[in-house]
Amino acid sequence: MPSLNSSLRAKLAFTASAVVLSALSGLAHAEESVAAAQVSEVVVTSARTTRSAVALESREIQKILPGASPLKAIQTLPGVLFVTADPWGNNEQNAALFVHGFSTQQLGYTFDGVPLGDQQYGNYNGLSPSRALTSENVSRVVLASGAGALGVASTSNLGGAIETFSRDPSAERGFSVRQTVGSYETTRTFLRADSGDIGGGNSGYISYLHHDAKAWDFDGHQRGDQVNAKFVHQGDRGKLTAYFDWNDKVEPNEDSTAFGNAQTATSTYFPYTRPFLYPDLAACSSTLTNGAPPAFQGNNFSNCFSAAQREDLLGYVKYDYKVASNISWSNQAYYHHNYGRGIVAGPINQAGLPALFAAYFPELVVGSPTSPATLAAISAKFGGTGNEVRTTEYRINRGGLISTVNAEFGDHKIEAGVWWEHNEDAQHRAWYPFAAANNDLSPYDIPKHPLFIQYYAQFFVNDVQLHLQDHWRIRPDLRLEFGFKSSLQNATGKFPINQVNLPTVAVPVHYPSGSITSNKWFLPQAGLLWDATEHEQVFVNAQKNMRQFIPYGAGSGSPWSLGSQAAFDLFKQTVHPETSWNYEIGVRTQRQVDLGFLTAFSGQASAYHVNFKNRLLNIAAYNFINPGASVLANVGGVTTNGVDVAGTLEFGPHFRLYNAISYNKSTYDSDYQTGSATGAITTVRTGGKVVPLTPKWLNKTILSTSWGAFDAQLSADYVGSRYVTHLNDLSVKATTVVGLEAGYRFDVTGSTWLKAARVSANITNLFDRKGVSTAVVTGNSGGYAAFPLAPRMGFVTVAADF
Numbered sequence: 001m002p003s004l005n006s007s008l009r010a011k012l013a014f015t016a017s018a019v020v021l022s023a024l025s026g027l028a029h030a031e032e033s034v035a036a037a038q039v040s041e042v043v044v045t046s047a048r049t050t051r052s053a054v055a056l057e058s059r060e061i062q063k064i065l066p067g068a069s070p071l072k073a074i075q076t077l078p079g080v081l082f083v084t085a086d087p088w089g090n091n092e093q094n095a096a097l098f099v100h101g102f103s104t105q106q107l108g109y110t111f112d113g114v115p116l117g118d119q120q121y122g123n124y125n126g127l128s129p130s131r132a133l134t135s136e137n138v139s140r141v142v143l144a145s146g147a148g149a150l151g152v153a154s155t156s157n158l159g160g161a162i163e164t165f166s167r168d169p170s171a172e173r174g175f176s177v178r179q180t181v182g183s184y185e186t187t188r189t190f191l192r193a194d195s196g197d198i199g200g201g202n203s204g205y206i207s208y209l210h211h212d213a214k215a216w217d218f219d220g221h222q223r224g225d226q227v228n229a230k231f232v233h234q235g236d237r238g239k240l241t242a243y244f245d246w247n248d249k250v251e252p253n254e255d256s257t258a259f260g261n262a263q264t265a266t267s268t269y270f271p272y273t274r275p276f277l278y279p280d281l282a283a284c285s286s287t288l289t290n291g292a293p294p295a296f297q298g299n300n301f302s303n304c305f306s307a308a309q310r311e312d313l314l315g316y317v318k319y320d321y322k323v324a325s326n327i328s329w330s331n332q333a334y335y336h337h338n339y340g341r342g343i344v345a346g347p348i349n350q351a352g353l354p355a356l357f358a359a360y361f362p363e364l365v366v367g368s369p370t371s372p373a374t375l376a377a378i379s380a381k382f383g384g385t386g387n388e389v390r391t392t393e394y395r396i397n398r399g400g401l402i403s404t405v406n407a408e409f410g411d412h413k414i415e416a417g418v419w420w421e422h423n424e425d426a427q428h429r430a431w432y433p434f435a436a437a438n439n440d441l442s443p444y445d446i447p448k449h450p451l452f453i454q455y456y457a458q459f460f461v462n463d464v465q466l467h468l469q470d471h472w473r474i475r476p477d478l479r480l481e482f483g484f485k486s487s488l489q490n491a492t493g494k495f496p497i498n499q500v501n502l503p504t505v506a507v508p509v510h511y512p513s514g515s516i517t518s519n520k521w522f523l524p525q526a527g528l529l530w531d532a533t534e535h536e537q538v539f540v541n542a543q544k545n546m547r548q549f550i551p552y553g554a555g556s557g558s559p560w561s562l563g564s565q566a567a568f569d570l571f572k573q574t575v576h577p578e579t580s581w582n583y584e585i586g587v588r589t590q591r592q593v594d595l596g597f598l599t600a601f602s603g604q605a606s607a608y609h610v611n612f613k614n615r616l617l618n619i620a621a622y623n624f625i626n627p628g629a630s631v632l633a634n635v636g637g638v639t640t641n642g643v644d645v646a647g648t649l650e651f652g653p654h655f656r657l658y659n660a661i662s663y664n665k666s667t668y669d670s671d672y673q674t675g676s677a678t679g680a681i682t683t684v685r686t687g688g689k690v691v692p693l694t695p696k697w698l699n700k701t702i703l704s705t706s707w708g709a710f711d712a713q714l715s716a717d718y719v720g721s722r723y724v725t726h727l728n729d730l731s732v733k734a735t736t737v738v739g740l741e742a743g744y745r746f747d748v749t750g751s752t753w754l755k756a757a758r759v760s761a762n763i764t765n766l767f768d769r770k771g772v773s774t775a776v777v778t779g780n781s782g783g784y785a786a787f788p789l790a791p792r793m794g795f796v797t798v799a800a801d802f
Contacts, residue, residue: 557605
């Protein structure tokens, strides 16, 4: 364990993991107000569940940084690593999330019960929580690490679930304003109007958000607009809820810096940041020679620009019906439409692009695809600047139903549910000319009139999930939960436009079409909860989960990215979905004490063990810009063991110290083999190696204080060193990032129009530390890529409720 945490560990000798301050059920309709004055709760854990479930409330999320995404907020919870190169956690390109060794796409995500997909960048089955719900409208975020509830609607929930919940309309009519300004021209404006109770149990709200912040290392702006609306009708027999979300945002992106053999062998250029050149369009062209970036930069050249453009429509209608005094029935219908693109303007002569262009424009080839004459002709075809514009365009069109029945019979609470979703997603790669005379070419514009479409994939996916469980109170202090779920998927993919190959290509790529049915009917779960004392609970849980295959066109990790129909057919016969067994045991405690300066402590300690089987890996090298043939196969399993120990110490009414310390060791179970065109077999010695990007040690600390109208908190997030190759020959150093927040609540007593007012200030990365935020594995050994930590930034937020 790093010495940095030795003193903190000593303070935790008598405390446990997440803080037990109140049951989650008490938060269901909690409304946050800028008038709150007490030292706030850092973490809330459920006292009713047999699994480790911790939650973060709205006000704590906003204290981290007003507008922080729900995923950014949970980085304060035990066992969670969330890193990104922007302070809000909104940039999806360079965000990475790990929980107990499981990565982003191996977790489950929902919003008010609606599935949010697996959070893949360039998503095919969902959207990020921050695009589904404005941060200021979040009620709470719940993390079930290791084993999400059986009813969580997800096809990727191998290692836990993250559930985000929205605030209900306020009982009183009102209008709220939140205005944030700060470093790098940041402006964030949030407006919300509540109707209050308008009679008949009806109430609603509508909110608008505009966010604009300049990137800290290049001339690009993260821009976004979002509208949320929610209506609630509370009747005698049930509750009707309707929700609507629209968002439209653009996130210009930097590229990761390549290190080791991920960089060109002849280059020694390793910049801390790798920004794009826009709006200096002249530099986009003047730096190129025959359409190639400067040789000394190698793979760390600068593109002209790149960005993620996303627009979503999301809505649901839900009715919670009280059938009888002991039976309730919830039904929810939802719909989500997304259209977006990743856009990059860069040199024509890199990543094998001349050969790709030669396949589509053979008349331009003079001698070879890389001859000066050919490159000049290709450059002229693309506008004469030596650059091209490419987009990967995405469409999601999905709808679904969720139905859950809860019935109580004596000591038994039975829950049964079904989730069904139909999704028609599509992806295509298009190439456009880039000419300096085209003033509409920017990270914020949508290109028009492509020169050619490289591929176009369409998918038709049906998911069904069933679950049944019993909560049996064996005796007043002992409860047993047991049940199972079924995960069923049928996915059909086809390529109306397939990739064209040069005649000279040794192994041509022709993306496959076809259907895959992957059903797992019995995924059991069992747990036990024992009230050992008035203050302590012991819980144990075991659960099996499955991750469905990815229905995505020409994307890494998808069966439809395989380079031939024969490879796809072989995959269907021989490859199995990833599965995991999660085991957990823990204890919760909450006590008031009289030890002078120490007046209360609460916490939770848990240990877990995971058997992860049928790990899927793209064995062949995969080039996202110009995809080639790949092999997707099961390559063994992963064994994970870990401990979370954290808690809160209260020092009278003014001070509270929260600390969470986590240990995780995830190792590959076996080696695997790769082949080559010559028939040679190579063994990759991964057996016993630590899974890259998963640090062994994490530590989170929050020191809070409150004195009347003033409150403040100091937070520290320690991330241990991380291996960045499968063979563990390279690693990145540990980092500790400190944040500071302070706020003041104004006395509005006597005002007839102002209900509450507050001003707060935040400083992120207080000591301006440099280091790696998100790391990217590029191979088995010798190289990796990395994004940097965002520098110190300051923000001021004014909040008022009328």
